[in-house]
Amino acid sequence: MTATTAPLLRFITAGSVDDGKSTLIGRLLYDSKTLLTDQIAKLNQTAAKGETPDFASLTDGLAAEREQGITIDVAYRYFATPKRKFIIADTPGHEQYTRNMVTGASTADAAIVLVDATRVDFSSAEPVLLPQTKRHSAILKLLGCPGIIVAVNKLDLLGFDQAKYEAITEAYRKLAQQIGLTAKVYFLPISALQGDNIVEASAQTPWYQGLPLLPLLETLPVSRNDAAELPAHFPVQRVARQDGSSSDDFRGYQGRLEAGRLKTGDAVKVLPGGRTAKIAEIYNPNGKTDAAEAGEVLTVTLDTDLDISRGNTIVAADSPIAPEQQFQAALCWFDETPLNPRRKYLLKHTTQTTAVKISGIEYVWDVNTLSRMQSAAELKLNDIGHVSLKTQQPLAAAPYAQNPAAGAFILIDEATNHTVAAGMIRSGDTADSFEI
Missing domain, CATH: 2.40.30.10 (Translation factors)
Structure with missing residues (x-):
């Protein structure tokens, strides 16, 4: 699979505060050699002094984030490997910024849920996960996120204890069952700071036989429902007129095709009224086209003049959606x-x-x-x-x-x-x- 054929993967990091989400992304970008030259030089200078590089600083864009050492806003980063292109959303772990996590998760194909192994309570018969791990997992369930990688982080501080790792994964399996999680769940032992199992397999975890994080992300299927296979759904954002004084002038309906496909001649209906027409013309940013599918920004015209305004929705004639x-x-x-x-x-x-x-x-x-x-x-x-x-x-x-x-x-x-x-x-x- 090449970068030109592999589907773009949008993924987020989720979990509690200080679980290492920003550090993980920084390490992933560093080890996959997708950083800018000046960013690499800065990290190398720190390493040369015998200090641990601050990988989290690569995604902390706000001054308040750098000062407080927490993620506040969603930070988006783009990178690519020979096998795939990625967009990462580094989302906040603090409960106060849960709304920002929802924003990042709403468009994600997958999520990396980090679990700080050092903060899991092992005092009872079953390990107790942190509340934000549960809350973020519940949100991912509600949003229908199709793939979740549970990355058990900071295992280096526990001597890469296999028994504790397996206890944490079993606790998450029970959580997934309790909240009705239908996503495909993968488990991975890592140390984001040290780079174990991020790009290459770690010698510290010979008992782990799965893929490291980057190869796993490169092969992760984008298994969400294919929006193009649904009936056409086109919310009207704007009505475009070239000359409002002319009764027979161009009248185009602009917006993004959220689901399905449209082609010239298709029968459609306009909701909420239910009036019917056919697609006369379709335009995308490159000009006139005969067909379009979900995700494209379009201007469409109809063969019949109808009273349509922002907030109306053009759908396939056989769409089951009723107002x-x-x-x-x-x-x-x-x-x-x-x-x-x-x-x-x-x-x-x-x-x-x-x-x-x-x-x-x-x-x-x-x-x-x-x-x-x-x-x-x-x-x-x-x-x-x-x-x-x-x-x-x-x-x-x-x-x-x-x-x-x-x-x-x-x-x-x-x-x-x-x-x-x-x-x-x-x-x-x-x-x-x-x-x-």
């Missing part, structure tokens, strides 16, 4: 002000923004016990819960597991304009209607 107003959804709460069903919120779904009412909190996950708190009255900062909601305007939405583009949304506090939650639609709801 709805009542939903059940999983929410990751981002705001310091707890969810208040009496407060006014806006829901932004693809290119549409509408008022929404939270009609009830079904349950909240307790990340420590992995149980459901059925009688929860509110969602607090970093809580993950299941809610019922109703929108003022119908949405062309689908369950997130079936169509991520049509199933994801954010909540905005109407008073402060803060993004307060990220949501994934789970299923329809038949609760009594109400006014907003």
